[in-house]
Amino acid sequence: MLVRTVSIDAPVRTVAAAARHTRTVLAGFAALRPDPVPPAGELLVPGDGLVLRSGGELEPTRGSFVVRGADEHGLLLAPPGADRCPPAEFEVALTGGAAGTSMTVTARPGEGVGRAELAAMEEVLDGYPAAVREITEEWCGRPxxxxxxxxxxxxxxxxxxxxxxxxxxxxxxxxxxxxxxxxxxxxxxxxxxxxxxxxxxxxxxxxxxxxxxxxxxxxxxxxxxxxxxxxxxxxxxxxxxxxxxxxxxxxxxxxxxxxxxxxxxxxxxxxxxxx
Ligand SMILES: Nc1nc2c([nH]c(=O)n2[C@H]2C[C@H](O)[C@@H](COP(=O)(O)OP(=O)(O)OP(=O)(O)O)O2)c(=O)[nH]1
Incomplete structure (x- = not known):
């Protein structure tokens, strides 16, 4: 299990919107070459699909994910049905406080995940919070x-x-x-x-x-x-x-x-x- 916690100086519901923004997911999950299916709207909603890939061009590993939750508590991406492998489940948990929002991103690798996929997940754990922070900062001054x-x-x-x-x-x-x-x-x-x-x-x-x-x-x-x-x-x-x-x-x-x-x-x- 890979975990990263960051703190973002913005209200929890603004961070939650950034966390489910399609642009954030596309940028933050770039290492897993995300592909929304069908093409998602501006914010992901429960039921939206996302295909993630890792590995080389010749032997990519594909994983289909469904948005299980996208609300003020965070975001949950998991494979459809009971099939939890491969390659992972992603959970974003948000907690609001006086000092802003604490965001914990957890990636749970499925069975048989290789080194290349783990490395790609590590990249997501750095890239995704950075993408959330960037879009949150862009929105914070808005009426x-x-x-x-x-x-x-x-x-x-x-x-x-x-x-x-x-x-x-x-x-x-x-x-x-x-x-x-x-x-x-x-x-x-x-x-x-x-x-x-x-x-x-x-x-x-x-x-x-x-x-x-x-x-x-x-x-x-x-x-x-x-x-x-x-x-x-x-x-x-x-x-x-x-x-x-x-x-x-x-x-x-x-x-x-x-x-x-x-x-x-x-x-x-x-x-x-x-x-
Ligand atoms: N009130 C409201 N506005 C919404 C919703 N959804 C949505 O996109 N908007 C948009 C429409 C407008 O572009 C913007 C502002 O809404 P508004 O026209 O009600 O705001 P207002 O009463 O202050 O506007 P006004 O008196 O200056 O015309 O928000 C919604 O559920 N409620």
């Missing part, structure tokens, strides 16, 4: 857009955008940009009042950050929330519609691309399958 995962009675509140044209008809979580002098929690409460005419209480973090490319680059940061008054009825003040959705109907909505990357976290927030 934050807060998004509220409001849950009640096993349902999650989604809202449908009316504008701008590129987002019209798309479903998203209530929220918006954090204004100067405001905390993220205050921004959530204000946005939910403005958009839904209800008061919410912030219950905790939700999912990893998600990079948003619009307007020069922002970070979408989710928070789990609940209605202060459970009999209050959220209404679409600025949006086309609002809807309470159960876990099984979540994939049916036309979510904005950013929010689609949080579907697994939405399911977990509703008590569904988490890793």
């Amino acid at each position: 934050v857009v807060v998004a509220a995962a409001i849950v009640d009675g096993g349902l999650l509140l989604a809202q449908q955008r009316r504008s701008p044209a590129r987002h019209a008809g798309g479903w998203e979580l209530p929220g918006g940009r954090v204004e100067a002098g405001e905390t993220e929690a205050q921004a959530m409460v204000r946005e939910c009042r403005e958009e839904l005419a209800v008061d919410v209480r912030v219950l905790g973090g939700f999912g990893t950050d998600v990079p948003v490319s619009a307007d020069g680059g922002m970070l979408l940061r989710g928070y789990l929330a609940g209605l202060r008054d459970r009999s209050a009825v959220p209404r679409p003040v600025e949006h086309r519609a609002v809807r309470w959705v159960g876990a099984d109907r979540l994939p049916e909505l036309e979510w904005l691309a950013t929010d689609r990357l949080l579907l697994d976290s939405m399911r977990s927030a509703l008590g569904g399958a988490a890793r």
